[in-house]
């Protein structure tokens with residue numbers, strides 16, 4: 001049935017998409033066999049928290065790490081039980097002092113910024129670039145103070161941040177550079193993969209990411225010293241500090257961030273699927289780009305020269321003035337047509353209560369009550385105007401991580417957009 005001619009579903013017509021699309025599913029028989037093999041072997045995790053061979057984990061963990069290092073072109077890969085753990089470990093590996101500042105982005109998942117707080121350091125939020133939604137290097141540069149120790153970028157929605165510009169700033173001020181590539185595994189950045197242009201980068205392996213093993217993460221670094229520190233932090237650092245190099249490694253706070261053998265075995269298989277998962281997302285995005293081209297007041301995702309995009313999120317920007325409609329009005333109409341994965345803005349991490357009210361370390365005493373200039377660090381609205389405007393008014397996202405899209409499904413998503421855009425007058429009235 002051609003539903004485009006019917007009235008908007010929001011106004012009582014027939015929706016374009018009337019049944020849910022197939023949910024995201026990327027595991028199959030090979031993963032089942034890999035998991036079963038570990039279970040039959042009986043050793044589901046082979047770590048020991050004391051010095052020695054087993055400090056670095058069991059055979060499936062090590063095989064996965066070797067495979068990930070080779071795949072991404074990193075000298076070291078360190079598996080962890082989630083990417084949230086990975087982020088905490090990455091910041092911890094830098095050895096910051098309480099109150100040191102780390103510049104990060106408000107357009108990411110909360111874990112990027114809370115990893116800084118977990119290490120008693122202070123997140124400083126730099127605004128984002130309105131084209132890419134990634135941290136804006138010029139905004140970063142303006143926020144560097146004598147207390148700044150690192151930049152923690154995020155490669156958001158599937159596209160690398162501007163790592164070359166960030167590296168120039170980091171080098172100029174003697175800062176470390178980290179990145180959160182949870183949403184962009186397999187994206188290209190120049191000659192290599194996104195995530196590999198930082199001192200430490202890494203990827204999430206949770207169910208919603210391009211590849212997954214249930215829960216997990218993988219850190220990548222070319223730095224021997226940082227890799228050793230990450231491995232220590234992952235596995236109760238204090239247990240072996242005396243057996244290693246006390247002067248360098250003593251005093252670190254360790255955790256249990258160990259990935260299990262079953263998850264590692266599954267993750268190894270999943271890594272083989274990454275290339276195809278990326279290609280399939282890119283096919284979906286190419287079809288959307290073609291199908292949505294020319295809709296007035298709608299900007300489809302931008303891809304920086306020299307990069308590829310892997311479309312965790314298909315991020316669009318609306319010109320609500322030109323459209324004469326609010327984003328929320330359009331979103332309601334699209335949602336009524338059955339479009340899955342619509343995102344009403346994204347994030348403004350700096351405005352979460354944990355930051356705005358500065359309560360994570362209690363309300364007195366923590367160094368974030370005063371900056372070196374003597375004025376209090378605040379996380380009030382207005383801090384990141386580009387991010388705030390996009391979040392409040394003009395960003396419209398399509399999360400592509402929720403469904404398996406066949407070309408006909410993408411076709412129906414496009415049809416829903418075109419139907420809504422064809423009846424904007426009815427919507428305005």
Ligand SMILES: *Cc1c(COP(=O)(O)O)cnc(C)c1O
Pocket residue numbers: 082083084085108109111112154180182183204205206215216217
């Ligand atoms: C998913 C995600 C994380 C957290 O990863 P987990 O493996 O779920 O802990 C961190 N940052 C970003 C940008 C993410 O998308």
